[in-house]
Amino acid sequence: MAPLRSLEKDYPLIDADFQGFCASHGILTVEDLLIHDLHALLAKADHLPRPERFRQAVNQVLCIVDGLHRPWLNGIELLRRTSDFNRVLSTGCGGVDSLLNGGLQEGQVTELAGPSSSGKTQFCLLAASTVAAMHLCCVMYLDTGNSFSSKRVAHFVSRVLGTTSEEDNSRSFQQAMSRILCCAVFDIFSMFALLHQLEAKLKSQVRGSVGVVRLLIIDSISSLISPILSGSGSQGRALMISAGALLKKLANEYNIAVAVINHTVGGENGFPKPALGETWKTIPHVRLMLSHDFGSKACHVSILKHISLRLESALFQAPGASTRFVIE
Known part of the structure; x- marks a missing residue:
């Protein structure tokens, strides 16, 4: 708003x-x-x-x-929209792309939850680099904890382009790097302001043209929301709901993929679960849980939720399906 x-x-x-x-x-x-x-x-x-x-x-x-609320759509309109806009963006990580039937889906909010050092940020940096270099599209990356590494992104971009140097000065390298727009965000109100700026940009862009924004990454959404949930008041919860609604609106109306990082808290029997509670649980279309394999470089990712599972069970893995991946 x-x-x-x-x-x-x-x-x-x-x-x-x-x-x-x-x-x-x-x-x-x-x-x-x-x-x-x-x-x-x-x-x-x-x-x-x-x-x-x-x-x-x-x-x-x-x-x-x-x-601002979208009008009711009938079944034919919903089916047509699914057929027209059901596109995915490769993350650059073959195991995760296979698990998600191609990658991050446009029009959906994907949550990546996991404890510290589980590979969440590295995965997002790789996805941003892949979309910018391979899909020739812009990525908006909201960095809430100074975790964005331009050197790491340069490494990934060089790898996607098939070059050997992270100091590559080729035109394709420079163009790919320039498509990744990183903004530092340290409170939820700054995030709202940036998302409204993004919405204005999305309204004016022509779908399908080179350089349009197709991926929004927030690393991490929990670091912005958790501080406002403390206390007994309802303001924090209301802001969380507003943030979730705006992210889903951006994904749905402008057909971009949205990826948000969430941390974990203790769940039943001591097993970790995504933070932010039951209300936030309804926001993401896709929820992934990441963890790091002890004693190795491998990360583990499993599906907690996927909105398309029951509709297209032949195409998508079931909840609980998992894979391992390594990001070098």
Whole structure:
């Protein structure tokens, strides 16, 4: 959702007076307004010179939000969309691509969960490099923990292109490297701002042309969401839901692949499980669990969830299917 001030040009009710009153209550964005107690806010607005105009402005914001929801689609439309846009992006890791029937699927959110040093970031760097070098498409990489390594990416890009030097100055190498757009993000509000910028870019790009954004990676989503879930308030949970809804919207409406990293917490019988709880569990279309084989370079990946499994069981592996891979 956008800052309230960005709506004033197209929606005069959301004027400086409305924004000022909202700001005095810590409301600067549409997200802030949605998670606020609107009944309490409207009660306070009754003391304003023009309370009815304030109510109309609040209704205007709610109508804008309602307008963002996609219309109902019938079965034929859904089937046509699946046929038209069911494309996958190779990750550069043969074992994982085989497990996922080709790689990361456009239009879906894929979660990679695992403990520290399980290969999550290395896998994402390889996937970003492969998409940029092999598919000739742009990748937006949101780095939340200073884990992005340009040298590692250069190594992967050189390998995908079949060159021998990470210092390759060839045109194809330079172009591939320039297609990977890395942004440092350290809080969820910065992430929202960047995702809205991405949405504006996606609206203007022509599908199928060289250089369009086809992969979004967030490394990691849990490091942005976990801090806001502490405490007993509902604000953190509401922001998590908003973040998940926006990621699914970007994936679905603009047909890009979204990959997010999640850490793990203790589960039943001490076995690790993805963090962020049951509410977040419904967000990803695909959930993968990664781990590192003790005493070797091999990583292990298994499917926890895949939205297409029941629909296309002949094509996809069942939940629990797994493989090993090594990223050199």
